[in-house]
Amino acid sequence: MSSPLLDVWEAASGSSYHPAVGKNTQFTVGFVLLFTSLILGAVFGLNRSLTNLPLLGVPASIAFGFGAVYMICAVGVYV
């Protein structure tokens, strides 16, 4: 029994989807990113200035954004 979508599936054999960060490394990556974000945030907290806002705040926010996604996956809530 053949259907168009089954052909599509067969045609894509060999290109199975693999995420950038595997299940086993999600916790490590998430933890490192969140910890980086914490350090950068703390440094910003000690020295709040307009130049430090983009210099420390932007990398801290990005690290927090990705770190949070990976950490919530690592604890079993697969978003």
Place this chain on the structure above:
Amino acid sequence: MRSISFLASCIAAASSFAAAELNQSKPLLSKQVLPSTFTPPQVFKNNNLVKNINLDKAYPRETINVIIENIDSKPQSEYYLPFETSLISKIGGLEVRDRKAVEKGIFKAEVVGIDEDSSTEFYKIHLPEPLAPNAQQTLSISYSVLSSLYPVPAQIAQSDKQYLQYTFSAYTSSAYLTEKQRTKVKFPNSDVPDYTSLPAELNDEQKADPQKQGSTFTYGLYNNVPAGASQPVSVRYEFTKPVTHATILERDIEVSHWGGNLASEERYWLVNQGAGLKNHFSRVEWQKQSYMNPPTFALKGLNLPLHSGAVDPYFTDDIGNVSTSKFRPGKKEALLELKPRYPVFGTWKYSFRVGWNADLSSYLRKLSTGETYALKVPFLEGPRSGEGISYGRVNLRVILPEGATNVKFSTTVPIVDNSTSLHRTFMDTLGRTTLSLTAINLVDEFRDRDLIVTYDYPWTAGYRKPVVITLGMFAVFAVVWVLGSIDTSIGKKKAA
């Protein structure tokens, strides 16, 4: 944080029960309605028809093998199969094939109703190629009849044998003249205390009707049975096994690109349709017997064979975690062995949920053409047992990542309804695209059927979650800086 997630899961659990109750309304069965004057055009005749009724499982499975002949002067492609209105709502998984060319696949078959007062409805079978005048074709029509076995007696003692009664027509219902036909009934064993005997005059071979051969009974041969004729017969046979029926099965499949995970969850509302207990349940008797493991009509356990690679299984019910389960991961399949909190005797119910995770890489492929993904998952998993299980209604939800568009699906399971909506859960801003499929009257034979879903998922949509969190966090930093730089000191400002 924990209490918030707990509250959220409570709300989710409560909403799923509410949704389950709503779903018990009348079955969604899209059908074409014909005027009451409709009778199928007499363009076919059935040359030879054999109906096999298999009672091995907890639901009758019927297969009609019929040689049809076009007696019209024009090619014909629409074959009608009539059922009584009360019966057609119990028919499940009707599939028609060409018995001599199985590779042609399943023919299209749809329910057509006649206006509300009519007692007959039809399955309209579309032959893929019109049958030429005087040409013949062999059809194999198979289906299951759900919720049609009745325990007689309806109440028995805890260690008694269970007997079920099944009523059917010795003449296969047909919209056309049938030249020769037989009905064969296959019982699970030769313990058949009661059955209807038909007068030998009806039988073309003038033999006793039915003919018995071990655990198989044959009604017929009958000659030239007109369209619409019926001859009700009943059989009562031993079946000391649970008659397990899931009134509703809700099945969720959740795709996570970030986590590389495919999460499955199944919620069952089971009922044993077998005989009830005559007296109170005796734990002592049950425990004494369980050592010898005799056949029983109570549901003691369920085995769920999962695909290999399944991890983190859970088994909970309304009370909480059910600890009487075993999980045996394996290379070929992972077996999840469940034991309900109590043996489920006839008329008793048990509802529970099971779930597990799996690596997404074995289910999801990225197509070479851009940002399109193809997902292939089993439409139905669930228990496997010798006596089988039937499903009144299966609600399947495939929860795709947030921002997935252009969802297409294909499956060989007969679907009565499909829709695409949004499902909102953790860390969502818009909500995840959700494909909902509904099937009614399925049986466990549909376990190995696949569902293929394709969807477009641009990489920009994939970054929505981290970007939203990043922006939120940056807003916090900005607010901290703004609030921190407000001068709240009293007194004169020092000159710079």
